Amino acid sequence: MLIGNLIPIILLAIAFIVISILLTFIPVGLWISALAAGVNVGIFTLIGMRLRRVTPAKIVNPLIKAHKAGLNVTTAKLEAHYLAGGNVDKVINALIAAERAAIPLQFERAAAIDLAGRDVLQAVQMSVNPKVIETPIVSAVAKNGIELRVKARVTVRANLDRLVGGAGEETIIARVGEGIVTSIGSSQSHEQVLENPDMVSRTVLSKGLDSGTAFEILSIDIADVDVGKNIGAQLQTDQAEADKRIAQAKAEERRAMAVAREQEMVAYVQEMRAKVVEAESEVPRALSEALKEGKLGVMDYYNMQNIMADTSMRENIARTGNSQQDPNPKK
The missing domain is CATH 3.30.479.30 (Band 7 domain)
Incomplete structure (x- = not known):
């Protein structure tokens, strides 16, 4: 008898749970709001949105707004734009603003602008207010x-x-x-x-x-x-400074080349002097060889010595004369 009394309660609880699940899965309140606004949205359409993982409120509420504004849009278009990752509410707001401002804007164009990553509502507002x-x-x-x-x-x-x-x-x-x-x-x-x-x-x-x-x-x-x-003046100053540096570099190059040539000349003179000294050192040996071989006589040798002594004496007299003519020679 006790079990017979519990059965109706259990059935009532099961029915309540089933109805709660159905009401959770089926947005009855949203369906009633759509009917009250004059928007024809079937209950099975809402169930289909749930099955397609579309939030019904993000489709029905913009649809109600569009219907009240006199726009001709369908649930399928809104749902397709939502599934593509677009912002349905912003697109509808942009269409309403464009329609009030007498700006020609179709739903497809607004949806394309939104999917392109631009703020379509801000674009419409900027068309009205630059x-x-x-x-x-x-x-x-x-x-x-x-x-x-x-x-x-x-x-x-x-x-x-x-x-x-x-x-x-x-x-x-x-x-x-x-x-x-x-x-x-x-x-x-x-x-x-x-x-x-x-x-x-x-x-x-x-x-x-x-x-x-x-x-x-x-x-x-x-x-x-x-x-x-x-x-202009700054560029001219910079150009003059650059020209000055170039001229200094070229002058330094010419000076270095002159020093190098002078050093080459000094080296050449030293080399010539060394050759002269070497040649002078060969003179006694050549004289000795000539005396031994009989190519040079003793008198010839003495005459050559007299000539050399006479030449040295003339050079000394010439130097003495020059010093007497210029008592204060420049150093």
């Missing part, structure tokens, strides 16, 4: 050699058609900096740029710098211009 990009200080030199440091502000608007595959803000900044350098470099003087800074902005803006980027440049404004160094 963004100002401030460039770093750009250093440029006019033709008179004076450096100018320029800072510019670039007003850009997102181009939704080029967000996929278009270059980013870094490219815009680089192109604007290049245009500023070119424009100032073609100016005759820095004073001309200081008088008309808008000349630089007009020249840069006319170059079509937004080509191939994800933005459309609306205006380029010169925010600040400062005069820097006299680069």
Whole structure:
């Protein structure tokens, strides 16, 4: 009898557990919210999302939002974008913002922008409210050699058609900096740029710098211009210093070559003197050999000695005469 009374309780508990599991697996509350919002989402569709490991709330809530905004999107599109790794809620918000701003934007384009890693909602907002990009200080030199440091502000608007595959803000900044350098470099003087800074902005803006980027440049404004160094004078000074060092190096090279030639001449003279001494040392031996062989007589020898003595005497007399004519010879 006791067992008979427990059976209904056990069955009731089992039924409660089964219903709890079903309610946990099947988002009944989400299904009711969709029906109340007028969105036709079947209960089996929600079960299929669970089986495909898709969070139903991340599909149904954006779907309700899109339906209230009058957008024509389907559950299959949202679910496919979610499975591809996209942000469904941000895409729907971007489509709603674009529709309110009368900007033509299809779901496929918005989904592609989102999957490309760009913030599609921010892009739509930037299309409505343009963004100002401030460039770093750009250093440029006019033709008179004076450096100018320029800072510019670039007003850009997102181009939704080029967000996929278009270059980013870094490219815009680089192109604007290049245009500023070119424009100032073609100016005759820095004073001309200081008088008309808008000349630089007009020249840069006319170059079509937004080509191939994800933005459309609306205006380029010169925010600040400062005069820097006299680069031309500094380059001339550096060139003169370099020329001076080259001239010093060449002079040192010529001096070294002269010293080398002098040393070669001294060595040559010493070598000649050594040969003369060697030849003089051979004279007595040659005389001795000539006397022995009878090629030279004794009288011939004495006559040669007299001639040598006479020559030495004449040289001494000549030196004495020169010293008397110049009593204070230079040392």
